[in-house]
Amino acid sequence: MTSAVSAPTVSTTSPARGLICRACGAEFPLAAQHACFECFGPLEVAYDQAALARVTRADIEAGPQNIWRYAALLPAGQNPDTRVTLDPGMTPLVSAPALAERLGISAPLWIKDDSQNPTHSFKDRVVSVALTAAKELGFKRFSCASTGNLANSVAAHAARAGVPSIVFIPADLEPGKVITTAVYGGELVAIEGSYDDVNRLCGELVETDEFEDTAFVNVNVRPFYAEGSKTLGYEVAEQLGWRIPAQVVIPMASGELLTKVDKAFSELVEIGLVEAPEGGWAVFGAQSAGCNPIAVALHNETDVITPVKPTGIAKSLNIGDPAAGAYAIEAVRRTGGWMDYANDDEIRAGIRLLAETTGVFAETAGGTTVAVLQKLVASGKLDPAKETVVYNTGEGLKTLDAIAGQVGPTHRIKPSLRGAREAGLLG
């Protein structure tokens, strides 16, 4: 399956022309390959720019209310009949005036609420693209290394498609994410170690004969997987009326989501679907204090990431050795953005602040991003007079433990008017 010569390839209507090494620029055919044969650098999808340039706003607007409206800008899934998908995407862009006021932001502030995807995280986007490519490439089993949300999504996609799955997670995940993966009935392997251990093992398993027919969405089909994140850039631009916001704040685990939103904006400008905003756009990255290797590298004015052993409640961001960290730093530097990180108490406060002001209940990753937004405003790194979009990538129901001790009933009463009166509810 790793040979590009004999393996099946993705749809002939794909605008992708091949895979390209992000380090040395070497090009390879579209296949299940994730590292450069020349320099071992990471690969990403390269497109036929002429094909992309033929896409119009009207084409997109006439498409379905999900990520597949952008199929002509994605490497796989042009044919609806061969998609492996829960049809994620077109999640709400929520106006957040009360949150803006609380933070001293005078320009429009928006929450891109990706908790509203089918399995309640942005991972449904990348999984739909990866597994659709995987099916086109002939794989017979679906897999991933996951901090939780990805496990949920791969198991659910496999169940919908009727394809076997085997999912790898750290043994200490939040119960919500374990049950929500196991319920779909696939194999679920708990590994006694960190996410980085899980990822390393999957990198070894993918080379074995027993896993030859297995697509690991974030290992051997990673270039396709990563492209799914572009839809979080496309949608924001379309939902703003085909405009790119001046500032975006994005949570970072591997750092890939941040680079792909930036790539999406660049593509939209290049192919003429939107005009670049005056002064360009600035990309900001959010990590937790328990796992902040990318932000620390930026603060230390280097692009060499020093891996860390993750701690803290933002488990979905706990990738201590982030694959796309250096690329995230490049994007942030190039666009004039910044990165920062929040500790567990700040993350909890971020979850509550977002919920109270917008009605959006985020998981710890979303709390992290809101807490970092607050820091970026306070430090002057983010301009409160410029339009800003904050990405919430997951659902609070999956990380209830994080705030379980902090919120609860404000009153407990007997079932009578007398009980209500004694609790002060009747003045």
Next chain:
Amino acid sequence: MTSAVSAPTVSTTSPARGLICRACGAEFPLAAQHACFECFGPLEVAYDQAALARVTRADIEAGPQNIWRYAALLPAGQNPDTRVTLDPGMTPLVSAPALAERLGISAPLWIKDDSQNPTHSFKDRVVSVALTAAKELGFKRFSCASTGNLANSVAAHAARAGVPSIVFIPADLEPGKVITTAVYGGELVAIEGSYDDVNRLCGELVETDEFEDTAFVNVNVRPFYAEGSKTLGYEVAEQLGWRIPAQVVIPMASGELLTKVDKAFSELVEIGLVEAPEGGWAVFGAQSAGCNPIAVALHNETDVITPVKPTGIAKSLNIGDPAAGAYAIEAVRRTGGWMDYANDDEIRAGIRLLAETTGVFAETAGGTTVAVLQKLVASGKLDPAKETVVYNTGEGLKTLDAIAGQVGPTHRIKPSLRGAREAGLLG
């Protein structure tokens, strides 16, 4: 607020012409009134049929991707600027061929997956309509009596709208539903009693001076609230290409959802938007064995509901004294449907069966409905050769405890190829 003379009324562009008593037919103006002044019977919204008949498929299809595309068929919310809403609706209608095969159903089977609403249950629909009406009627605080999902939805809607909320729940609710309400920062009152106790107390509070400005979505603005459920009928018909399915299976708590889906189908036929299917449509109701007063009354060939003290894991269905039970029985009898109930083990199995075959993770209410579907096929009450739509009204993440002991990792290994080999993952 209960006087129709001096109170503000809903939008003048509303197609609603007043409230009508379901028992005696007496009519009243559109106001915050839920019981007939003549006979104390329950009120529902009556429409100007001529106004409804002007609505076209094209009007609806040009509307937003949420319940408000049907605003011209609802009692409030015609003006987008005055809506109190998270924009719920247009949830997926999921084809379920693998589930059909497992159950011996030969015709198309669909899951209407309403876990995909903003707070992950169908309650967002009724709350959006009720609170929009409440705002138009001049209320200053939002409230409800809830088994959990309604509490989540009211608290989130209030946070988004910046309006105070006070929500009443039984003290023994699932932790997920308590935290997911409390996080929005409103008042949350835990009552030491059953849902029926909570509901009774809210009926008393609404008459007090201190609650004069408070809209209880399912008490004093209940007629508006109930109409929101019609959108679950409209959407299924539109998503099937403007057709009504031959059979629908719907979970019952108060019984109101079932009656309103049936009402929606009737309206669509009356105003000429769809043709009635040959042989009409049959409506089936699902309860749990721990709270089955409506189904038992039907089985006993009466329409007098004997209240029960609810037990069992399907807490969102645990209304022991269901307000619309007799009307649900009427709809089921009239359409040639049936009702049945499932015990806790069957409900758990229903959750897992649905997840494994469709990728949809339902809360206990959805497991109940799937388990009852299975019984209805086995007993011959539901025709496996006719197209069927099953309603999943809530999200599995909210009732994790129900299956926490049943599903989990299939393997636990050390982070090495040797660990994988010892667990049998490498043949």
